Amino acid sequence: MRWLIAFLFAMQAIPALAQDALPPAPYAYKQLDDPALEAKATALMETLRCLRCQSQSINDSDAPMAGDMRHQVRSRILAGEDPEDVRVWLIERYGDYVSYQPEVSSTTWPLFAVPIALILLALLVLFGRLGRRHKNGDA
């Protein structure tokens, strides 16, 4: 069912053809020379949402806007910024939507509370199922 996303992705590519005369931003399709910095940038780009495709990271998209966002990320990392600062910088502009990595906040706390509740619930179920039986032995 991935084609649904691809469909969108491809629809993005059509306007791209209409404007292909203008070369993309320098770091849209070019890696940083320092592999350590590039690894940092890639790790960050994989967790940023392409706003024109809505369901792909900017690292996986041919949309021109994604390319321009990659350029921003790479050049900021090259300038010595911390990846998390770049993420914050983008969230300040587009809100939480731009980041695939939810931060604990007033709107996202259930995402973190539920796994903890699940751990407790799982322990409870397991003790109920297994612990009790153990005492009874082979009833």
Add this chain to the structure above:
Amino acid sequence: MRTIFFIPLALFLFFAGLAGYMLTQEKDQTVASAMIDKSLPEFNLEPAYDGLPGASRRDFIGGEPKLLNVWASWCLPCIAEAPQLETLKERGVEIIGIAIRDKPEDVANFLARHGNPYTRIGADDISALQIEIGAAGVPETFVIDGDGNIRYQHIGDIRENDVPKLLQILEDVR
């Protein structure tokens, strides 16, 4: 009857209610800027073609509130909103354009064909300013007050019925 067996049903009913509610809602696909009521970032863009000067943050400081119109010659809705921008210009609104990933000759052609409502057009070849102000697409129009603060964002092309609303907001932020 044990209450624990009702938990899945309760969760499901919650989901069904939510899903039903969302089905009735108009789906909002836009990504709003988080920069509203914040100061316009510092920028200085080259002219997008040789007919008008480029744009910088300075151009918004002092005087009446202005519109910052993010557009491009390759964008179809931008053609649709051209008459509305013209109307706004006639009503005395100053519109500063930001052309995204555009070539000078294309900009000139577009303006010759669809009219030129702008006083300045800056060229943003790598969407740098677009990203700075949290615009996710083209066209988008921002209301900037005389102190250089972003006060309002209109996403998508400006329709006829959006014009009075924009004029009202421009009035309100004076």
Add this chain to the structure above:
Amino acid sequence: MIAEVGLAALWLATALAILQLVAGVLGLKTSDARMAAFSTYARQAAVVQAFLAVLSFGLLLWAFAITDLSIKLVATNSHSMKPLIYKLTGTWGNHEGSMLLWVAVLALSGGLLAGLERRLQERTMSATLAVQGFVALGFYAFLLLSSNPFERLPIPAFEGSGLNPLLQDIGLAIHPPTLYVGYVGLSVAFSLAMGALTTKQVTPDFAKVMRPWVLFAWVFLTLGITAGSYWAYYELGWGGWWFWDPVENASLMPWLAATALLHSVSVLAARDALRTWTIMLGVLAFSMSMLGTFLVRSGVLTSVHAFAVDPERGTFILVLLGLYIGGSLAIFAVRASSIAEGKRFSATSREGALVFNNVMLSAILAIVLLGTLYPLLTEAFDVRVSVGPPYFNPAGAIFAVPMFLVMAVGPLLRWKNDKPARIKVELVLIASILIGAVVLIAVLGDYSVLAVLGLALSVALGAAAFLPLRGRKIGRTPLSTWGMIMAHLGVAVSLFGMASESAFTQERLAAVAPGTTEEIAGWTVTLDSVDPVAGPNWTAIEARLSASRNGGEAISLTPQARNFWAPSQATSESALITRWDGQLYAVIGDTAGIDAEGNQRWQLRIWWKPFVTFIWYGGLLISLGGILAIIGRVRVDLRRRRAVQLGNERRADQAALEETASPPKAEPEPV
């Protein structure tokens, strides 16, 4: 004519579904002999209905094959110039056709169940067929009332408007129907679970009837997800194989539930334990497949990339969802406490391990469900958030890691009660492999915690998968045990591929002019030329690359950037070189300006992905394990049935000879 016959067959099938429902319900009233007699119609209705629904789908297939442009669906989704294979696959490449395929498979499984299954108690069978009829009825109504595939155009179209080019790919043509078959298999498991819940006959016999359907559904789901993932990998052109996006999660959730159900139903069959669990998971698995369909088609969550989105259809599916799932959960809530829990067992037993892992699988399912639906919840309050890999990976791993550990040990334990000391040797072996692998990888380089854990666990799991063979005669090991070994090995292999891909992938992005050479992970890749090429319904830019590994012979690669013209759309065709230890993945992108000498430059993207293919080999192994288990179970079952039959005949002969004994009763066969 084709369309009219197809539509008539569909209406008739609908009528039979009503008959099946009514007859099935009446069959529950065993006190009234006349009513009970009426219930025999349920089976016949199911069989004839299967024939009609399959006929209806066959006719639509035929209409697509001959491109009958007087049918609206054909005109909007096909094109006379398309290759035949894609005309055929185009039948289900749209909403109406895929729903017809769905009901055809649903009716076919209902027919098979009604026609072949004789082990189940008659009342339970009646209830099951009634539920099955009810489920089918909803989908028939959906098709006939809001998505009629046979609708005629007032004037036949001159030419079809074509099929989405992305569907003109064999992998993708096969992937959705595979998933549907899996979903439908789960609907049979659901009907059986509801039938057994109604008559309170949640017994090992019932579990043995249910198991092949669960296995069957699970094999198809596994294959569907594997195919979908590989398709995304080579077609999207960025080397990713899983993105945790809602549409993918929609296919993963039923699989997780089915995996838990599969293990639970095995415990019920072998040990008469976990009765309520099995029923709950049966309902859950089908709920998840319905939920997936709803999310994909309604567009509430992701309308930008949802398939055949239409709020009206969304409403219809939501109503069906409410009826089936709401109804069954309500019945479950009321009746579950009347089912005894079943036999007991200790924590250190095979049941104990299976319960543990079922709880873990359910927890993972809950995480995926939460992460998928959470954006929907916040959007109700006008807040948009994104939940992606940085959430799903660690949150899932909290439960996946203990699950994998128990999975390594569980199959070595005995049923009911076991002493860990008995399998001391195996435990020490698994633990030392695990610790050894972690230390080794940590020494080799600086990788993420999840990647290290994944690699180490996969190695330990791979070794542990074979340990159940210890102390067994290889030749006499039952086929179903081989199935389990194969499937568990598949999980290890897949996990190894995933961890390896995420830890060791190397990437090279470059803007290059023809004649330039790039180096990546021991490969030398030269861009020889870039030329325009044309296909039957597309044009493309094709790059010729020659790649050689460590100075070996050069292999030619031809990635393309395609533009289809009916309908207009661009796709990228990646080019792959597969080696046993990984894949070289190359994509050609847009032009990238002019270089210093005035040559046109192109975007070239190259990846070396070590052991990435193991992800899908693992998926295939898992499916193969499922198939072996089905064959093994069915063979044992047939053998037993024959033995029982022979025994009955012998007894009958003996009785006839002795003449004094009463004639044997036609007793239900013990299994």
